[in-house]
Amino acid sequence: MEFKTFVFYFLSAILVFAGLRVITARNPVHAALYLVLAFFSASGVWMLLQAEFLAIALVLVYVGAVMVLFLFVVMMLDINLDRLREGFWSYLPLGAIIALLMVAEMALVLGGNYLGLFESNVAQAGADTSNVQSVGRLMFTEYMYPFELASVILLVGIVAAVALTQREKRKNKSVDASRQVFVKARDRVRVLQMPAEKRD
Amino acid sequence: MMIDALQGLLQGIFGSVFPLIWVLLKIVLIIAPLLLCVAYLTFWERKVIGWMQVRIGPNRVGPWGLIQPIADGLKLLLKEVVIPTGSDKSVFLLAPMFAFAPALAAWAVVPFNDTLVLANVNASLLYIMSITSIGVYGIILSGWASNSKYAFLGGMRSAAQMISYEVAMGLALVVVLMVSNSLNLGDIVNGQGRGYFVDRGLGFLSWNWLPLLPMFVVYLTSVVAETNRAPFDLAEGESEIVGFHVEYSGMAFAVFFLAEYANMILVSTLTAILFLGGWLSPVGFLPDGILWLFLKISAVLFVFLWVRATFPRYRYDQIMRLGWKVFIPLCLIWLVVVGTWMMSPLNIWK
Numbered sequence: 114m115e116f117k118t119f120v121f122y123f124l125s126a127i128l129v130f131a132g133l134r135v136i137t138a139r140n141p142v143h144a145a146l147y148l149v150l151a152f153f154s155a156s157g158v159w160m161l162l163q164a165e166f167l168a169i170a171l172v173l174v175y176v177g178a179v180m181v182l183f184l185f186v187v188m189m190l191d192i193n194l195d196r197l198r199e200g201f202w203s204y205l206p207l208g209a210i211i212a213l214l215m216v217a218e219m220a221l222v223l224g225g226n227y228l229g230l231f232e233s234n235v236a237q238a239g240a241d242t243s244n245v246q247s248v249g250r251l252m253f254t255e256y257m258y259p260f261e262l263a264s265v266i267l268l269v270g271i272v273a274a275v276a277l278t279q280r281e282k283r284k285n286k287s288v289d290a291s292r293q294v295f296v297k298a299r300d301r302v303r304v305l306q307m308p309a310e311k312r313d
Numbered sequence: 314m315m316i317d318a319l320q321g322l323l324q325g326i327f328g329s330v331f332p333l334i335w336v337l338l339k340i341v342l343i344i345a346p347l348l349l350c351v352a353y354l355t356f357w358e359r360k361v362i363g364w365m366q367v368r369i370g371p372n373r374v375g376p377w378g379l380i381q382p383i384a385d386g387l388k389l390l391l392k393e394v395v396i397p398t399g400s401d402k403s404v405f406l407l408a409p410m411f412a413f414a415p416a417l418a419a420w421a422v423v424p425f426n427d428t429l430v431l432a433n434v435n436a437s438l439l440y441i442m443s444i445t446s447i448g449v450y451g452i453i454l455s456g457w458a459s460n461s462k463y464a465f466l467g468g469m470r471s472a473a474q475m476i477s478y479e480v481a482m483g484l485a486l487v488v489v490l491m492v493s494n495s496l497n498l499g500d501i502v503n504g505q506g507r508g509y510f511v512d513r514g515l516g517f518l519s520w521n522w523l524p525l526l527p528m529f530v531v532y533l534t535s536v537v538a539e540t541n542r543a544p545f546d547l548a549e550g551e552s553e554i555v556g557f558h559v560e561y562s563g564m565a566f567a568v569f570f571l572a573e574y575a576n577m578i579l580v581s582t583l584t585a586i587l588f589l590g591g592w593l594s595p596v597g598f599l600p601d602g603i604l605w606l607f608l609k610i611s612a613v614l615f616v617f618l619w620v621r622a623t624f625p626r627y628r629y630d631q632i633m634r635l636g637w638k639v640f641i642p643l644c645l646i647w648l649v650v651v652g653t654w655m656m657s658p659l660n661i662w663k
Contacts, residue, residue, distance in 0.1 A: 142404070142457060149450070169439045177446025181453060181476060185469070188457045245436055245496060290634050 121161055128154035141187045145180060152176050166244040339431050343420050351574045352382040358618050365622040392563035397460055400560070404458035409561070409568035412451025416575035419444045423582055424499045426592045426603045438496045441583065442483060445539075449475045451572065452548070452557050459560035468557035470629065471548040475539055477636040482535040484644035485528040488651050489521055489587050492662045502591035506601075508661060514597025520590035524661065527647050529588045531640050533616070536580040538632065540573060543621035545632055577617055578610065585609035 131151035138144040152175045159168040252260050323338075324331045356371065356378070363370025371378035396402055422437035424430035434440060449472050456468015490496055493504040510518035522529040538545040548556040558569050585591060585606055592606040627635070655662060 140401075142401075146404070146454075165434070165436055166439070169436055169443050173439070173443035173446060177443060177449075177479075178476065181449055181472065184450075184453055184457075185472070188453075188465070188469075245439070287630055290631060 117161065121158065124154045124157040124161070128158065141190075141192055142184065145184050145187055148183075149176055149180050152180070164244060166248050336431070343431065344417060347417070347420065347575065347578065348571075350578055351571055352386060354574050354578065354614065355385070355570075356382045357614075358621075361615070361618045362622045365619070386567070389567040390564055394563040394565045395560075397560050399460040401458040401460070404454050405560075406565065408451050408455035408458055409565050409572070410451075411454060412448055412572040413568050413575065415444045415447045416572050416579055419579055422498060423579075424502065424586070424591070425606060426601070427499065427503075429603065430499065433497070433499060436496045437498045438486065438490060438501070441498075442486065445576075445579070446479060448572070448576065451569070455561065455569070456557040459557075461560055463555045464557050464559050467548065467555055467559065471541060471557055474545065474547065474629075474632060474636075475541070477633060478535045478538040478640075481531055481636055481640035481644055482539060484641065484648065485532040485535065486587070488525055488528045488644070488648055491648075491651060492521065492525065492655065494662070498586050498591075502586055502593065504662070505590045506593045511597070515595075516590065516593055516597065517595035520588065520593070522588040525588070525647075525651070527643060531644060532588065533584060533613075535636075535640065536584065537617065537620060538636065540576045540580060540617075542573075542577065542617060544624040544627050546621075546626065547629055547632070577614060581610045581613035581617070582606075584613045589613075 128151055131147045131154060134147040135144050135151060138147055152171060156168040156171045159165075159171065320335070323334060327334050359381075360370040360378075371381040374380045374384045396405060419441050421432050422430065422434055422440050424433070424437075452475065453468050453472040456465045456472075459465070489501065493501040495501060495504065505520045506516065508519040510516065537543075541548040547554065548558075558566055561569065589609045590605075591609075592601055592603055594601045594605055654660065
């Protein structure tokens with residue numbers, strides 16, 4: 114077996130194991146941590162495919178940012194583990210349908226190799242071109258408008274999130290920092306002159 | 314010369330597994346001095362702050378107190394690691410490793426001079442950003458696994474701070490890689506070795522710190538906040554507030570400390586490489602060399618200590634305001650300014 118194949122199977126085994134643990138781990142925080150492990154192994158597999166930009170971006174975006182926020186939420190929620198496990202049988206039919214759909218989709222993708230799904234006459238880039246450069250070039254020339262559209266949609270999401278949290282009136286009494294920096298000592302401190310009193 | 318001879322000798326001994334041994338040897342050659350530097354950085358910090366506060370600092374263990382860090386390390390090693398009841402034991406012990414490992418792994422792509430680098434990859438800056446972004450897990454997990462409200466709230470506080478400043482730091486780096494037109498740290502340094510002032514023997518005016526001065530300030534401040542150092546050290550705040558590692562003791566606590574100092578050295582190196590010309594000599598009549606890089610790293614580290622001894626601690630809402638409302642808009646504006654600059658005939662980065 115070639116070393117590359119060995120590395121691929123090794124990473125894939127970790128990936129599959131971590132993926133399984135994500136859905137079987139009892140503790141939601143542990144499940145999230147296994148998801149982090151899954152992302153790491155997936156990034157390793159992508160690295161094997163020489164998609165180094167995607168691999169590093171996966172770690173940077175998903176592990177470095179998204180999963181941290183995920184953990185934030187999971188840790189803050191007061192999750193009752195037993196309540197979470199109730200109603201397994203009533204949700205089973207719905208879950209089974211979704212699972213079957215996903216298996217079918219995966220079969221389409223994986224079977225595509227044999228059924229000629231990927232036979233295309235798109236030119237393949239040479240090995241010496243930098244991944245980051247070609248992704249960047251495409252994104253800012255050919256896919257400029259979809260890219261800008263995606264960023265606007267994200268911006269709407271940010272504005273909506275901020276608006277949702279700011280709906281109620283501010284309850285804390287923190288001082289506005291931009292006004293605070295202009296405060297001088299004489300605005301707050303009053304120096305009194307008092308004649309010394311005699312003790313009797 | 315000597316390295317070539319050593320390479321030949323080892324090749325004779327190990328035969329076909331030689332490349333593996335060679336890489337391992339290089340890793341040890343980076344990690345071992347790094348850990349020694351971490352130990353003596355703690356000593357140097359106590360000395361410098363001592364002098365700034367008109368004290369002597371540690372002076373009892375060994376000549377001039379030089380053995381102090383070893384004694385401290387030994388003390389921490391011999392102490393018991395207390396694991397609180399009701400804590401998540403595996404995550405509790407995993408968290409310090411999450412904090413420490415990224416600080417070491419990032420060194421894989423750091424270049425020391427033109428040729429001296431463990432892995433010369435094209436996307437090295439991207440790699441460093443993604444690896445260092447993992448460090449936040451150490452904080453958030455240790456806070457959660459301790460099964461203590463104080464540690465948990467402290468972890469949340471520090472994690473939010475680190476994520477916020479990572480954005481500003483990333484945007485500052487975007488400007489740097491825009492002007493150097495590369496993600497490779499070696500190319501970024503070499504890009505700083507060209508220009509008007511280099512031809513006139515004043516290389517230090519061509520480094521990124523001057524044309525990108527606002528970004529340099531933003532980056533330097535952000536890395537102080539990223540490493541949880543004073544005046545942004547709400548993670549510890551020894552006397553007033555408690556942080557994510559209140560429940561840690563012995564070596565588990567020491568690993569967090571090592572991680573903080575290793576991160577300090579790492580970000581100082583990055584500052585030296587990205588903004589201060591790495592191994593390039595500041596003036597024309599002196600040769601370039603690895604010594605310059607070490608000198609610059611030490612200078613940036615000294616700034617870290619100096620800042621700690623000088624400024625009072627920030628309040629939390631002020632920290633967040635500085636990150637989100639001052640630094641990020643500044644970075645975005647400067648991004649546009651530099652972009653326009655590069656497209657205009659006045660472009661100095663050709």
